Amino acid sequence: MKYDQIPSKLFIKNRKNFMAQMKPKSVAVFNSNDIYPIGADSTMPFQQARDIFYLTGADQEETILVLFPDAPNKDHREMLFVRETNDHIAVWEGEKLTKEKGTEVSGIKSVYWLKEFDKIFFEVMTQAERVYFNTNEHYRQSVETETREDRFIKNTKEKFPAHSWERSNPILQALRAVKDQVEIDLIQTACDITEKGLRRVLNFVKPGVWEYEIEAEYMHEFLRNRSRGFAYTPIVGSGNNANVLHYVVNNQQCKKGDLILMDVGAEYANYASDMTRTIPVSGKFSKRQREVYDAVKRVKDDATKMLVPGNYWKEFHEEVGKLMTKELLGLKLLDKADVKNEDPKWPAYKKYFMHGTSHHMGLDTHDYGVLWEKMTDNMVFTVEPGIYIPEEGFGIRLEDDVVIQKKGEPFNLMRNIPIEAEEIEEIMNK
Secondary structure (H helix, E strand, O other): OOOOOOOOOHHHHHHHHHHHHHHHHHEEEEEOOOOEEEOOOOOOOOOOHHHHHHHOOOOOOOOOOEOOOOOOHHHHHHEEEEEEHHHHHHHHHOOOHHHHHHHHHHHHOOOEEEHHHHEEEEHHHOOOEEEEEEEOOOOOOOOOOOOOHHHHHHHHHHOOOEEEEEEHHHHHHHHHHOOOOOHHHHHHHHOOOOOOOHHHHHHOOOOOOOOOHHHHHHHHHHHHHOOEEEEEOOOOEEHHHHOOOOOOOOOOOOOOOOOOEEEOOEEEEEOOOOOEEEEOOOOOEEEEEEEEHHHHHHHHHHHHHHOOOOOHHHHHHHHHHHHHHHHHHHHOOOHHHHHHOOOOEEEEHOOOOOOOOOOOOOOOOOOOOOOOOOOOOEEEEEEEEEEEEEEHOOOEEOEEEEEOOOOOEEEEEOOOOOOOOHHHHHOOOO
16 A cells, blocks of 8 residues: 555554444454456456445455454454465565454454355354444445445345344444544545645646646646545536536636636545635636635635534534525625525525535545534534536635534644635746
C-alpha cells in the first residue's frame, strides 16, 4: 500500500467496541471484497470492504475475520484468515500478508491460512448459538452485484440452518459514525492532499483548458502524495455542466467568463476527503457570480455552526433550508409569493438547492451514521450548500469537511484550503 501503516491499536479498540455489543455465545464474520472482473483477464483495482478494514486493517483480498468472544478456546476469540502466500505469488503479484504481518497489522494473535477456515469455523459453530452477518444497510446503498459477503451468508445459512442470525450493521453504523483521533488524523491527511491538488489547479486553470485536464492535475498531485487517487468519481463541471449534480464525464472545454464547479477529494489509507470549490475560468468572478458565491458561502458558514452535539440531521437540514430561502430572496431568484405558496414537502428553495447539506464521512465518502439519532462529538460531516441556476449558465457549491466538537463550532479539516473569493482570485492571477 502507498500509505504508512496504521497503528494496530485502532483496530484492537474497534474490535473490542464491537464485541462488547455482541450477544452471548455469538460469532461475527466479516469478509473482504472480491476482485471484480472487467473482461478477459482484466480486473478492477482492488478496494477493501470497509468493515473488515475498520476491524483489522487488513487491506487485501481473500481475507476473513471471525470474532467469538465466548469461545472456549482462547485462540478462537479473534481469528484472521488470510490467503496463503509463497514465493511464486510474491514474484507475480507482490507481497501478501504473512501470518506474522497479519498480527502486526491487526493486533490479532491467531492468524490462519484461508484453507483452514472451513474446519475451524465448523468447530466454532458447534459452540455458538447465533451468527452476526455483515449486510450492507446504508441508506444510499443500491448494490446489485453478489458480493463475497453475500455468498458467505447464503452458504452459512444452508450449512447451519439451526443457528439464529443477527445483524452486524446496526452496531457498525453507530461505531463507525464516531471517529477515533487516529481516524481523524487520517482524514486530515486526505484533506491536506486535496488542498495540494486544489492549489495546483488554481495555478493551472485558464480559458481553453479542458475539464479532463483539470481532473488529471488533481490525480497527479494526489498520487505523488501517497494517495491511491480520488475518494469518489470526480466532478469537474464548467458553465452549465455545474447544474448537473452528478456530472462526471468531464469532457468539455472551459470557456472565458464561465465558472468551474469541482467536487473532488483525495483518499488516504481508505479514508475519504470530500471538497467542493467553484472557481472562475478567467480568474475573476463577475458581479452576479460573486453575489451568488457570497450567498452560498454565508449559508455554509451559518450551517457549519449548527453541527453541534445534540442536534438532529433532519432538523439541521430544515434550518439550512430557511437560511437558503433568505439568500434566494435576496438574489431575487425567489419572491415572497413563491415562499408563501410552497409545497411543504418540496419547499421553494429546492428549485435552486435540491440536495442535502451534510452527510457523514470517513472510510466511505457517504459514511455510516444513524441519521435519526443525535449528533455527537467526533462525528465527521461535510457541509455543502449550493445554488444552481441553469437559466444563468452556472452553479456554485462550496464544501468542507468538519469534526463536531464537545463544545463550540466544529473543527474544519479544510481550514487551510482556499475558499474566500478574494484568495482564489489572488492565487489564480499571480
